[in-house]
Amino acid sequence: MPHFRTLVLHAAAIAVIAPFTFVFVFMVWNSFKPDFLFFDPGVWMFQPTLMHYRDVIQQSDLVENITNSLVVSGFATVIGIACGLMTAYTIARYKLRKLALAILFTRMIPYITMLIPLWLVFREAGLINTIPGLVLAHLLITIPFGVWILIAYIEDIPKDLEDAALMDGASRVQAFWHVVLPLCRPGIIATAILCFVFSWNNFQFALVLGGMDVKTAPVSVFQFASPDTGSMGAMLAAATLVTIPGFLLVMFAQKQMAAGLTIGGISK
């Protein structure tokens, strides 16, 4: 009974994703719920309102902080991918085992351990509570992760293609630029998106090194958490505003995601 099997599998899959999806559905749907109805969690049908979004946008600094995050994560991703590509290329082609291990090692150090000295260094260097300082700190997220995933993508590129370019008189840099980069473009895009998401989601660096001057989206969202201030609707609207754009970005590049996540996950 192949039909029966398919039916069971579909039912099982839906049962599995239901609780994982529920939290998002709850978040988005209730962000439109009028304030006075939050006192009754049993109410699911109501006249949707945009008041929470209006409040969050007008009365909090979330939008400004999202802009900070876009700048910080954008620069950290671009710089991280550029550095990561060059390093990943040399590790893959010259078998730089020690460098690879050193980078793996940096990924093991808990951020909190690094944050104590970094906070001091940044204060002395005038980088504390600045956007360039945060970009620099976020390179600790994007470079090691980028290198690790990109190695796998670069190794997948047949070496013959590169050798052919070298035979034709191209320098290694030219071969890297004209052969390797175009061929691993899907990998670069997938890695960049993941780097961006990890940097976008990172809370601890900005909390310690950004202070009250440069708040990123997670810090901004965190401020909604104090139970006294702000309505539940505002909390959910803020959470929706920072979550959904990332999902759209990721879905946009879904094909490359699965492979990228697995490779990165193995060494995370």
Place this chain on the structure above:
Amino acid sequence: MVDQAYHGTSVRGFPRAERARPARAALEWVDRNLAVIFNIPTVAVLIALVAIPAVMVVYSSLTDWHLYLADQRQFVGLDNYVSAFRDERWITAIFQTIYFAGGSVILQFVIGFAIALLFNQKFKGNRFYRGIFMLPMLAMSTAISLVWLILYNSSFGPLNYWLVSLGLSSVEWLGDPRWAMPSLIVVQVWQWTPFMTLLLLAGLQSLPDEPFEAAKLDGASAFQSFIHVTLPLMRGHIVVALVLRSIIEIKEFDSIMTMTEGGPNGATETMNMNIYLNAFSYSQLGMAAAKGVIFFAFILLIQALLLKIRARRWSY
């Protein structure tokens, strides 16, 4: 030398080649030293952000550095390490870290393995379901924690609403020291089971077909072939997934900070939270540095296990 001689004798006799010679030589110099040149930016960043701070954190851990008494910073040897292990709150934090990480990872493993087995089946729509299922791990932890704060709200949260409508009594999910940690663990299970599934699914898909076919020929049931074929073949993948997830859970900070800040009454204070509070709320930087080093050693211990197990398939 041979290279230079070759390129010096402008083989085809183009005048341009003569002019381009210095550039050509520069390119070759870059090529020969590519492994160094390409790594200058990365290594510079790692030295600035990892090597130097690492030296500083070890040095700071040997001083009685307090933020507001910075001038009187004195070398105190291993005093901070000794007093860390006499600090009851720190010892409690170590056990609570094990509770938090252990609980999260075990549940993620059991649920994640079952889901991996499901997604390992071939059926239409598999990719679609899997894509949606993976979303939680890409979500911002602080944002998701806000949603859970509302779900867990003792007066107006849906969880207590359902409990009450089932005739049960409501629970102070995050306010009760006994319930706070399990509540945080549930959030971890929700957010990171997909990652566990991903790791295990990658393992399942890499297994050879032959042993399963052989088991089928021998008349093994699906359950028997799971116990006697799947599990033994998956052993390496399982250990790697468990250790990887443990390391990440041990470091978890965002959701704890957002939902409980280590409370109530320190019931959810993990090592990471304890160090954060020591350094940035109580300004005891020397002590926090020592605990940071201990925390790193704790993680290295687990990672060492991982590297040992992975050594067989270790490529770099």
